[in-house]
Amino acid sequence: MKIDKSKLLSFGDRYRIYFLFLAIFIFMSLFAPRFFNSYNLMTILRTVSMNATLALGFTVVMICGELDLSIGRTATFAAVIALSLQKVVGYGLSIPIAIAAGVAIGLLNGILVAKVKINSFIATIGTMTILQGATYTITGGNSVSLSGDKVFAISDFLSMPLIPMLPPRVLMTIVFIVLFHLFVKNSQWGRNFYLVGGNKMTAWLAGINTDGVTITAFVLSSTMAAIGGILFAMESSAATLNMGENSLMYVVSATIIGGTAMSGGKGGVLNTVIAVLSLEMLYTGTILFGWGNEVKIFISGLILASVVLYEAYAAYKHERTVGQRTELLKELGNKG
């Protein structure tokens, strides 16, 4: 049987993140010491939870063809609010307030981008600066930490496995992932994200409320960032001021490696989640090999750069042949 090379390639391209995931998983399981055991795998799942939650919303914004640089700072801000207010009103009220803050930030971003028509890159740099200032003003530049039996009971509950390997924190993340996946792939609103990202004008002409879709995307992104930050802070009963900032690069890398294009209209949340998992396995692996932080940064930089380069090069080659009817050229070649 003759295998169509181009079809194989496009298949590989489409599911490349799954291949990458399998490759890393098998490689690490075989070679990294103490990688393949339930404790380590659970640790990976727990570590991934926050970034995966952040990445869900960020991917939706990217599918819409926009960029949300404020997710990291939103996560920190929400975590700081939830923990600082816990001392006053308890988790019961502080968490809704922190999530509401996330929604408000998303609304602000969305309105700035969709209605005021500021480029999302610029608008979110602005909100990012404001959020950083607000976070540091609230905390006075120190990290917030909680103590007390009740607080520790909650954080223990979040991190203790209910079912083998799956603590509530991870289970919640899985629920979020499933919900997002179904929402984006199967609902009309979800498909609108792809349409708006693919071509805003066409989407508008087709009767889609493009502004509404964009604002929704930003609200989802900030809300998920807030939830991710809050859960992470609750689990560790502490919020450090750079916890979200480190996530931003991570989430951006994972989303790109997962195949969501910056130009919009392409990609999916599941791909992003798999990419987040792959990156985390890679990081854990480098640590288990006894390599330092510098190797981890070096490797992840190289992976991200080669993925971006490959995509740009593929698009470049495609553009050079676009308009040529390759099947006719092939026929000619076969005859000759």
Added chain:
Amino acid sequence: MSEKQVNDVRALRTSRFSSILNNFGIYAIAVLFIIFGALLQSVGAINNFLNPKNLLNIVDAVALLGIVAAGMAFVTYSGHYADLSVPTTIALTGIVSVELLKYGFIPAILGALVVGLGVGVVNAVVIGKFKANPIIWTLSMSYVSLGIIRFVWVNKQIYPDMITDDAFAVMLFDNIYRFRLFGVISLPLILMILLVVAGQFLLKKTPFGAQLKLTGSARRTAKFTGVNVEMMVGMAFVICAFTATIAGLAITSLSRVGAWYNGEGYDFRAVTAIVIGGMTLAGGRGSIVGVLGGTIVIGLMNNIMTLLGIGTFSQDIIRGAIFILVVAINAKNLRSMGRDDA
């Protein structure tokens, strides 16, 4: 016929007026800030604002930002948003120059330039030729540079006076930031002014500038007109990397240490200066003199807030709010003139 002529004349007039407003409106804001500062001083809320030494300090404090912004403005002008690899280029060129200081001052400078321009050329090829998304690629590039610094120097910082016994070379290196002409005007300030003048000339008075403008505002048109768009975009990134290298040398000379975190935050701060200075992300609009104005406004703003005793943390909130406000007004103005920049 006459109606059309009238329309044309009016269009011409608005465009000239708006171009003046776009390019130099930022200086009106700067003057407003100075008047505001003077008022605060006359009320007695702040001291020493109008003192020449303070005013010189203001521009001195933003000289490095001005250098970076003057180069990055070319990237924005070419319609490619920003170069987020600038901070790590600053760090990389800085640490390379410190490392090479053991072979003397000149090799250190040359080495930094080679590395910096190398980063620029890589950006130029990937973004100019392969049309990678500028934000994503420069972000990856910054990751790669960071990885190289961390990998090669294994998380270490290096100090000029510990790397070499050549006291003269160290002295020269220290003076990149500290040298003062006539004991007053610092070298970074001189460099900033030189770069702004050169940049303004390049952008407005040369064929290169005209071609870059066309590339930035209408890439396809430029391509069909026969402009080598790939070269234009590439050159913009190389110029940006060049100014980042100069800033890298100056920042490293200032901190007297080569480390991976040198230059952190210069990407977004430069974008702020560029956008406040009237350059729009859509490309092909604005000027380097305007960007200088944006830089000066940021300096004035920081200075007044510090003199008022506003904490550094709260300053961020005000800075972010003013940034969004200025961009929003700018976007609205352009839209009402029928030039939607979305």
